[in-house]
Amino acid sequence: MTSFPSDESVALASPAALRALIESRRSVRRFTAEAVPDEVIRDCLGMAVLAPNSCNLQPWSFQVIRDEALRQRLVPVCMGQNAAKAPLLIAVLARPDTWREACDKVLEYWPQEKIPEITRKFYSGTAQFQYNQGPFGLLGLFKRQLVRIVGLRRALMRKPNSRADMRIWAVKSTALAAENLMLAFQSHGYATCPMEGFDEVRLRKVLDLPRQAIPIMILAVGRQGEKGVYNSRLRFPLEQHVTWL
Template identity: 75%
Template sequence: MTSFPHDDALQLASPAALRALIESRRAVRRFTSEPVPDAVIRDCLDLATLAPNSCNLQPWSFQVIRDPELLARLHPVCMSQNAAKAPLIIAVLARPDTWRQACRDIVTHWPEPEVPGRIRHFYAKTAPFQYNQGPLGLLGFLKRQLLRVVALRKPLMRTPNSKADMRIWAVKSTALAAQNLMLGFQSHGFATCPMEGFDEVRLRRVLDLPRAAIPIMLLAVGRQGEKGVYNPRLRFPLEQQVTWL
């Protein structure tokens, strides 16, 4: 994969080029049978992992599904929608369960010869306290009570301090990665459709997903087929959704 110096990268990411790429992305429901090259898939997955994420713990994983037999089994799981006939489907999974290993991996793979002391301390002490909810969420419950008292004196980050908070935490970062993934494929000339219409129970059986993994979307990928976009784009007026303070 080609890397660019920082200044060159900023020049390439001009507002006009970025707008053109984003505006060209549509949810495509019909695809041709043309396969997506492995090099393209790898490049787009690499772009996905460059997404911003909470504490750099990268709480996501991806299952790349190309096998025709497995794709055929997924079609009814996806409510038999046309988009699920794509030659490539990527299961985008939020992983609230991987934070411990991520804390260790950050120190192991730190991109400098010496890991700064503050980094070691954060991932050895601060992050484990912040993200560990304990058996049955009991530690999270105790932390919530402690925060109520300490927050009387100063502002504090109050989440994630429950199993439910951890799910939200992981999904937020993974959604950012999914957007990178879609724009990556768009830049290579391949269309995508983020599918939320699927039977999660059956999906877990077909893909044998890790128990704690949260499937936030199945991303259909391929060359846009005839009548692939069903309707014109509709977005609400900006003034309806933005408050200027």
């Protein structure tokens, strides 16, 4: 089990240091052949899984692809992108199918000696109903009707109540972990490129992915190569996206 520092021992980064790290991260398309050390990979994955996530069910998994022959097979799967030729590829997978096991693991790995009763009841009871969609999604259908009725009288959590909701639920948390992962590699001096351009059917065959796993990106990692960044950064004005209420 991965060991993490206690809250009391964590020194907060300054806003300037955090901004510098975030601004230095770019999607790099060309890498050198220098390998990424296993200890760096493990440290960065440890920071990735510190990401906030829904009900602490951590619905993600990562396939770390170091083998050169396997990486070569993934280049055409990733449409021949230059980034796919990086010395390290990580398949970032959302896992809407692992919630039941995760409920058990939360109680198994609870960090204090005594588990609060409200916590035990949630993971052994409430969550078992909340995330379970039943055979063919029939329980989810029942819950959607129940929510419509109960929601007339009070506010309540209305999703996830379908298999489609569960996919979104898992992808949201996994995307947060992916951002942590990219910034972690950046802090070690390694560039990244999150690739969404890939043939999912072929990817599943090459990596033998679990049927319900959702590949949300293939992360290319390595030292930035010559002309690794294609263009200057472009972002729309903040006012275009923000509403102040």
